[in-house]
Structures are given as C-alpha cells and as structure tokens.
Amino acid sequence: MSTEVRNQEPKIVWNHFADLNAVPRPSKKEERVIQFMVDFGKNLNLATIVDSVGNVIITKPATSGMENRKTVVLQSHLDMVHQKNSDTIFDFDSEGIKMIVDGDWVKAEGTTLGADNGLGVAAIMSILSSTDIPHPNIEALFTIDEETGMTGAMGLEGGILKGDILLNLDTEEDDEIGMGCAGGVDVTATRNYTLEETPKNTTGYSISVTGLNGGHSGMDIIKGLGNANKIMNRILFDGFSNFGLRISEINGGSLRNAIPRESFATIATSTDSKDYFLSKINEVINNIKAEFSTLEPNLSIEIKEITSPKNVMELSVQEGLIKSIYAGLNGVYRMSPDIENLVETSNNIARVIVKDGAIKIGCLTRSSSETNKTDLANSLRSVFELAGFNVDFSGHYPGWLPNVNSEILKTVTQIYKDIFKENPNVAACHAGLECGILGQNYPNMDMVSFGPNIKGAHSPDERAQISSTQKFWKFLQEILKNTPKK
Template structure:
C-alpha cells in the first residue's frame, strides 16, 4: 500500500515514511515497527540497542577522518496519534494508513496521517543510509509512547547516549526553529457516583455533539475551536430544568487531542421530551453562531432510545457532576508575558467518561512554568473534592528552557539563510516536545527542534506540505555536514 509515496522527493525519506504508514504504530503498539527497524539496521550493518524501557538507538560511525567531529543525535518518536472520523471504521493496531496527495499536501483518508512524528523518524533513517553525506558520529534515537505519556523520554536510560548535539525532528512549521517548550502533566479524576433506578415515567435519550475540528491540545489550544466535552456539558446543564439524569457519557479519546465529539445517555420525564428537543435545537444554533468562522461543523442531536436504561445517576449526583465539569478549567489560562504570542498555561479536557456510575476524567495541563502546572492540579483537586472524587497527577514532565545564544542555533540560522534565503523565526512552542525531558537527563546536550509544515496534527485533518519536506531535508543534510566540517556539502 502507499506505493505512490516513493515517487515523491526526497525519495529516501518518503520510502521510509511508506514503511511507517504501512506499519500500525499507535502509542503502546510500537513493537512491530521496532522489529522492522532492527532488521533494517542489521541489513545495513548499523549497531543498534535498546534501553530498559524499549527505546531504540541505531548508530553509524563517522565518515573517515570525521571521527573527532561533534556526535549528532537525530531524535523522534515512533508512535502516532490514533484518531479517525466516527463514521470510518479503522483499527489502528491492524490497519495501515491510506495516504493521498491533494494540492501539494499529503493527507490520510479519514484518519490521522502520522506525519507527527513519522516524517522525523523517516528523515533520520534516510540520513543513516545516505552514503553521500559526510558526517560525524551519528545516533538515531527513537522513543516510545510520546503521544500517550512521554513514557519513552521519561524512562530514557541515563549515561546511554554519546552525542554532543541533539536534533529533535518533531516540530511542525517550515521557516521556524524551536528552542523551548512547555512542560505538562496529566490530571486524572475518578469517582464512583451513586445511581438510582429509572422510573416508569422516565425515558432514555441519546445526546450527541459531533462535527468539531479538534486538533493538537497545545499548538491549537488558542485558536478558539470547540471542545466537545466543554460544549456538551454546557448543553446538559441547560437541560437540567427538564429533570434529566445522566446515565453514561463518553467524550474525547486522547488527553492531548482537543475532543471533536461527545455523547451522553440521559433519562428524563416523558412529558419533558418535546421541550428538551426544542431546547437542543435552539442551543445548536447558539453554539454554531459562537463558533462561526472557527469551527463550522458543530451538530447536536437528541434521539430516543428504544429501551430505557435500568439505572442512572441519582438526581443529586447528576447535578453535582455536571456542575463540577461546567466550572473545570479548560482552554488558555494565561498568555506568556516573556514570549509574546505564546500561550503560557492551558488545560485540555481531553477524555471524560461515565459508565455504571464510574466517572473518569483525564486532562492535560501544559505550561512554560512548572509552578503553574502544580497550581492547576491543585485547582482540579479542590474542585472535584467537592463531589467526593479522587484526583492524582501522572506523567509530569518538565519544560525546555530556551538557550537563545547557543552555537548550534547560530549555525542553524546561518544555514537557513544560506539555503532558503531567509532567517528562521526562533520560537518557543506550547507543546510537549521531548527536549525538556532529554535536557534534564543529558544537561550538556545542545539541542534545537525543526521540521516540515504539518497542519491538523492529532486529528483526521492532519496533512503535511510536500515542498516543506524538501526544505526540511535540505536543511537537515546541510546541518549535519556543517557540524562535520564539510563546508562544501553544507553550502558554504
């Protein structure tokens, strides 16, 4: 499948990306891809090993005479976000990604593309097999479970990597280079809430909110897009005057993707059904007007169930849960005063579920300040204490402190100007690059992050601009050659 990818330029990179598209690799299911890459390394005579967590390292000796050049670590993560449109059956643990080209962009049919971070991984593999490139010692570091927990980076072995500079290939904007990123943490809330029998005068209804754009919970959090969990809770709150009780709820699938859809089952007195339907129809128009020009596809539907549920939350628990969710922090909390135009602190109400009285919430807080992450976690704890829920913090990771005067950055800026005719924009990103974690484990590493232009990451709208991939490849080769002292290849 995806044979057309090998007709794109640069061909070595796209050939490897084809392998990634054809190999299922959602977070936690990278084993098949790791085995493929190990066999590939053996065929090429490259040394490879893994740390205790399973992160993969592939090494290539320096070009003759370049053994004393700085060692370069090419770093990316193997997993991808698994998101598909609701009407498209796709098993991310078994099915390949089907790609196509449209108007200069590569896309996937009804699913995420996996350009995040498949293109970085493919570029590193293509560099390793590039016999025409003069280079110092090379290491390609491929981490696991970045999208779900940053687990690979958090558990990365210390005193394992040997390089002097690290090139993180997980950025998503041509013409930009990243030197800092937000840290973050998962906030998990759980509770067992009391239920009561559904009465003979109550009927079951299914409430669905669909059609939102979604997107990356860091990069897109400031764009004003709808969060399905936030909006459906708002609708449910508006229906409380009709004596509804929640039966179950499911909204969002990943804590780092802005939820595009949410669904709730509820019961209400039969005589209130007509009024509730009318209220939902009116709210659909209100929400669509609020999101006009930003998130155009919102749809609300309230439909009867053939059979009423047996149990629902009791009236008090239903009201308390919806009240807590309604005031829970979400979206942009604060913009940075030090880095203009960059979000400092945000929260994504990523995954919310309720089944048989068991409530679960997973939110992802991001911030350039670790203290702000701690404060947000405490606010969740204080809020959900009021309904008897348990709150804990998981998978906390530090931010990446910018080093605007590093020699590596100066080198990249010079090469960018030489090859592309413009200075790159130096950026700090409101997303969880692995650089912050890696810098904590390897504080002497110089590092930058750059990549091609990817849009719609973490959603089925994900796409990559083909011309930006060629620029990315040119810069990557030039930087590695320049670090090795090959000024001719670097374009001096």
Template sequence: MNNDLMALEPKKVFEFFAEILQIPRPSKKEDKIIEYLLKWGNDRKLETLRDEIGNVLIRKPATKGFEAKPWVCLQSHMDMVCEKNSDKVFDFEKDSIETYIEDGWLKAKGTTLGADDGIGMAMALAILDSDDIEHGNIECLFTVDEETGLSGAEALKPDFLNSRILINLDSEDEGELFIGCAGGKDTMGKLPYELEPCTEGKAYRISVFGGKGGHSGDDINKGLANANKVLNRILWTLNDALVYALASFEGGNLRNAIAREANAVVVVDQENAKEMIEMVKKYNDDIRFEFRSTEPNLGVKIEEVERPKEVIDPMTQEDLLNVLYAIPHGVLAMSREIPNFVETSTNLASVKMVDNCFVIATSQRSSIETAKEAACDRNEACLRLVGADVTHGDGYPGWVPNPQSKILKIAEQSYEKLFGKKPIVRAIHAGLECGLIGEKYKGMDMISFGPTLRGVHSPDEKLEIKTVEMCWRHTLDILKNV
C-alpha cells in the same frame, strides 16, 4: 515496494522511507522495525546499540577534518499512528503502507502514511549511510512508543547518549524551528452515585454534536467548543429552572482531544416537558451564535427516548453539574516571553459512567513545570469540593524555550543563507520527546524541525514532497557548521 518514491529527491531519503513503509510499526509493537535498524547498522559496521525498552542508537564517526566538532544527536521515533478508513481492508501488524503522489504531496491509500515520523528516520539513515556528507561525530536515536506514551524517551538512561546537542526531526512545518514544548499531566476524579427507581415522567436525550474536536494542546487556543462544557451548561441551566432527573451523562473519549460530542438522558414531568424542549431549542440557537466563526456545524438537539428504569440520586446530580461547570477548560496562561504562545492550559477531556461512578478526566499542559502542577491542583480542588476521589498521572516534563540556544542560532543563520528568508522560531503547546530528553540530559541544547505534514494521525496524512529536500539541505548545513 512503493516505486513512485524512487524518482523523488533526495534520492537516499526516499529510498529509505520506502523501505520503512514496508515494515509494520504500530506503537508498542515495534519489534520488526527494531530488528531492521539493528541489522541495518550492523551491516554497515556502525556502532549499534539497543536499550532495554527497545530504543536504538546508531553512531557514525566524524568525517575527515571534522573530528573536533561536538557530538550531535539526530532523533526521531519508530512508531506510527495506525488509522484507516472504514472501507479499507488493512492489517497494520502485517501489511505495508501503499502510497501515491497527488499535486506535490505524498499520500497513503486509505491509511495513515507514517511520515510522522518515518521521514525523520529516513533522513537520519541517509546521513548515516553517506560517504560524502561532512559532519562531526553523530549518533542517531530512534525511540519507541512516542505516539501512545512517550515511554521510549522516558526510559532513556542518562549515559546512553554522548551528545549534548540534539536535533529532533519530528516537527511538521518546514521553515519553523521549535525551541520549546509543553509538559503534560492527567487528572481523574471519580464521583460515586446512587441509582433510584424511575416510574414516571418523559425521557429525553440531549445531545451536543458537530464539534470539530481537535488536539487538546495545539488547538486549545482556537476557540473550539468542548462538548462536555456545552452540554453541562444547558443541564445546569435547566436544573435551575425546573425539576428533572439525570439518568446519564457521557462525553469525550481521548485525553489529548477536545470533546466533539456529548449526550445526556434526563427524565422530566409531563407538565415541564414542553418548557424543557423550548429551552434546549433556544440554547441551540445561542450556542450556534456564540461559536459561529469557529464551529459552523456545532449543534444541540433534544429527542424523546424510552424512559430508563433508574436515575441518578439528586445530590450527586447537583454535585456533577456544579463541578463540571466549575472545572476550567481552555487557556489558563499565555507565555510572558514568547508572543502568542500558550503557556498553560487544561482540557475537560471526558465524562464517563463506570461502576456507579462518574469518571471525570482532565488533561493539563504547560511549558512551566510549576504552572502545570498548579493547574492539576486547581482541578483537584474543584473535584474535592464535591467529594470526588482524585488521582493524577505521572505526567511528563515540558521543554522550556531557550531563545539564546547556540544550535538555534546556527540553524537560523543556516536557513537564511540557504533560502533567503528567516525561519519562524516558536514553541508548541503539545508534547515532544525533547521535554523528556532534556529532563534526562540537563543542559542538552535542542531544536526541532521537519518537512511539512498535514492531517497527521489520520488517513488524510500527507507529506509535502518539496519540503523534504529543503529540510534535508538545512540539516546537512547545520551539521557542517556546528
């Protein structure tokens, strides 16, 4: 047990969080935490349900005098991102998270903390466990697999919940109320290529390195470099200036991340080698200047390598460079209702070579469903122009902001009463389960908030302790005043 949590306030919240930290709960492997929740609810003789995919719902009757209030759902997710430092020996399927406190923050020892969204779960359990908190009928929904596919929220049946008001406890900035999020959909193009023998010339690897990367939704408007775009730009420029053969192009990894690194191997005649090297060096200076304020460590380098035995056929090389230049990356539209909010974007996520095909993956996001589909169609059009075979993922819906939301007004008034200042109301250009839940339950009145977290999805994850009590007080006051 993490004894350092036992002295923290709110006491019950951190007691339950300490219990949750003892239970392995990787995405898609939530059996142990599901078992814990079912036993927890049944031991307290609360109505406790599990659906087919593993979502758990625990209901608690209203306290005396609050029976006429509407049902409210408190929603959080069970699973956590499992990342550790390379020198940390740790098995996320067996071991318990170890914590320590530093400068007002709760941290884990070399692993992700799992406060995303374990702290939301703990708050819900503390309310269910209480006998002195005033509230109407409440139900606490704990979903599976939020981190790797939103499949728990997607599998919800329309009759599982009684509530038409939902508070999502999975946001990461105390003092901010979220009222909307983007939906998302992936697009993949496969561009086949032929290989031709390569018997002469000098080979060079051109690499883009030092990019920050970042979340393809929340960071898409921060002026960060996409390594795939940076690499393709110099290859396209070289292709226009001199003759070379492309042997490989690889960049990016995750659909929801901006590509940090990319590299290509090219073969050039001896007489053009010096010019190529000079062009790449100049391009490095240019690109570092362009991104000087947002990407201080970004760079492009060229180094001689062993000549490959085969290269890509010239027609496909031309098609690849053209389509990667044509496919957009970044913000496509800003919201017309919410200042400084990205409505629609696209991310050139990765370029891979698989089974004699260039596999080009893009990820589109929008808070407007029709705009999301249009962004997908735009990328499909680019890919089809060069003869690529195009497919789309199923996608997930966005959560359209409703500034007139009744639960929002209650939450705003509550926050100002408790803390003497107005909360920030905003939407997020990333996926939340609220989008899928709102699709299943038309008219569901929703907000999302939570204590302050930093470094989520990494071993740097940390929870600001004082904000947990603020979030706790805010939640209880909302339940009292719904």
C-alpha cells in the same frame, strides 16, 4: 495509494515513511515498530541496540572528512496518535495507514497520518541508509511512547548517548526553530456512583456532538476550537437545570493530548415536558452552533429519541459532575509574559466517561512554567474535589528551558538564513517535546528542534506538506554538513 506517495520528492524520505506507516505503532504497543527499526539498523550493518524501556539507538560512523565534527544525536519518536472519524472503518492494531496525495499534501483516509513524528523518523532513516550524504558521527535515537506519557525519554539512562548535539525533528512549522517547550501533568478525576432505576414516565434521548476540528491540545489550544466535552456538558447543564435531565452514560473525547472532537450521551427526561424540552434544548444547540460558526463550520449536534435507559446516575453525583466540568478551565490559562503570542499555561479536558457506576475525567495541563503548571493543576483539583471526586496527578514531565546562548541554535539559525534568504522563527512552543526530559540526564547536550509543515496533528485531518518536506530535508542535510567542530 502508497505508490503515489513513494513517488514524491525526496523519494528516499517518502519511501521510508511509507515503509514505517505500514507498521501499526500505537503508543504503548510499539513492539512491532521496535522490531522494524532493529531490523532496519541491522540490515544496514549498523550498531543497533534496544535499551531497557524500548528505545532504539542506531549508530553510524562519520563520513570521510567529517570525523572532527561533534557527534550529533538525531531524535524522533516511533509512536503515533491513533484517531479516526466515527464513520471510518479501520483497525489501527492490524492495518497500515492508507495514504493519499492531495495536491501539495499527503494525508490519510479518515485517520491520523502519523507524520507526527513519522516524517522525523523517516528523515533519520534516510540519513542512516544514505551513501552520499556527508555527516558527522550519528546516534539515531528513536524513542517510544511520546504521545501518552513520554516514558521512552524518561526511561533513557544517562551515559548511553555520547553525542554533543541533539536535533529533535518533531516541530510542525518549517520556518520554526524550536528552543524550548512546555511541560505537562495529567490530572485525572474519578468517582463512583450508585445506579438508580430511571424514573417512570420518562423519554430517552441520545445526544451527539460531532464534526469538530479537534487537533493538538498544545499547539492548537490557542485557536479557541470547540471542545466536545465542554459543549456536551453545556447542553446537559441546561437540561438538568431546567428540566431535571438525568444522565445514563457519557462517552466524550479520546486521547489526553487531542482536543476532543466527539462526545455522546444517553439521557432521560420527563415525558410530560417533552415538547418544551426539545424546543429549549434546540435553542441551546442553535446558539452553540452560531457561536462556533466561524471556527467550527462542520459542528453537528443531534438529539434523537430512543428507548428510555434502564438506569441513571444518582442525582447528587450527577449535579457535582455537571457543575465541576462547567467550572473546570479548558483552554488558555495564561499567555507567556516573555515571548509574544506563546501560550504559557493551558488545560485540555480531554476525556469524560460515565458508565456502569464509574466516572473518569481526564485532563492534560501544560505549561512552560513549573509553578503555573502546579497552580492550574491545583485549581482543577479543587474544583473536582469539591464535587466529591478523587484527583490524581500523574505523568509529570518538565519543560525545556530556552538557551539563547546555544551554539547549535546559532549555527542552525545562520544556516537557515543562508539557504532560504529569510529569518527563521526562533521560538519556544506550547507542546511537549522530549528535549526537556532528555536534558535531565544529558544536561550538557546542546539541543534544537525543527521539522516540516504538518497540519491537524492528532486528528484525522492530519496532513504533511510535500514541498515543505523537501525544504526540511535540504535543511537537515545542510546542518549535518556544517555541524561545529570538536
């Protein structure tokens, strides 16, 4: 499988990508990929260091005739989102990604591909290992833990990098040049509850919500895709309101930055109203499917009779749980008043866990406005605290404010026009790039972001376009040839 990927053009990029994808690299477990990058740099006889938090920095001198150009920092993150379909047997901690070529696309078998941000890493590796590509002095910055907190970027100390320009290779549309991004904050609500013995004369059911598209909780939030946690809660709310449904367990969603694709619940209801309950719940299910028939054609919602669970959660806490999730905003909160079609502020109800007397609800709130990020986070906090939850804000990271007077932005935009004979889409994005964080310790560094077409990031549908990667590789080389002089 990887052989077919390695034969795609540009081979140097796809071969490095295949090498990288053979190394397990989940967020917060990057030890193996850090060592992989250290070995890579040292084998090229390039100066290679690992900083105090685990970021890898590899330095390469300018090629002949390029010494008078400004030093460029090439930056991508090493970790990847680990998601798989429920019926896929795969161990992310021990297996390399199984890649296939499907027409003009590279994708994985039932898992995320890791093109986010592996193709950026592979492109930087290609520049470092090249012998015939002109470039200025290069500082290659490979950050860790971008996907679950951006702790690598946050931990990078000022003064380590000497570069004047930073090229972030983590954008997912090949006609886009990024000039700004959203910041974010994790909003986590927790509460304990008393386990009660399930009432007598009840029937148990398992409810599953599967088959949703999922996707990136920033870039895809504008699409109005189904959120498995909200869909499950809608079913539970109806069953509770009309039939006194009791909840035993819920396991919904997975990662904070992925739109939840699946949710599973174990519940119990009175046996006396069994037929009527199933009839009404199936009405709700059919209504939901009809509403999402265009956006989510593969949505599956199943309810199956099982042995009644031994315990359920106490009634008052259950009511607060269901109503707070119903009231909590999920999706777009505010569009940008300054940039057309850009989401300014949003929230993703990413994770809902109810088990063994404990509840945890995890949200990721994003915004390019610090004040509106706080406003929405406080709105969510109020909803959950009214229901008796403890609420914690964590993982704050700033947005990247656009600089319309950026020298490198003007240079890169002109290069794009010259090569591709069209205007690029110069825009901010509703995703958490590391540029805003890096800019805190390097306020004078001039930054832009770009990359190849990657679809379905953070989901098992993730795929990278081969022809677009060729375009991206050509663009990167031209930028390095034409970086501004000192």
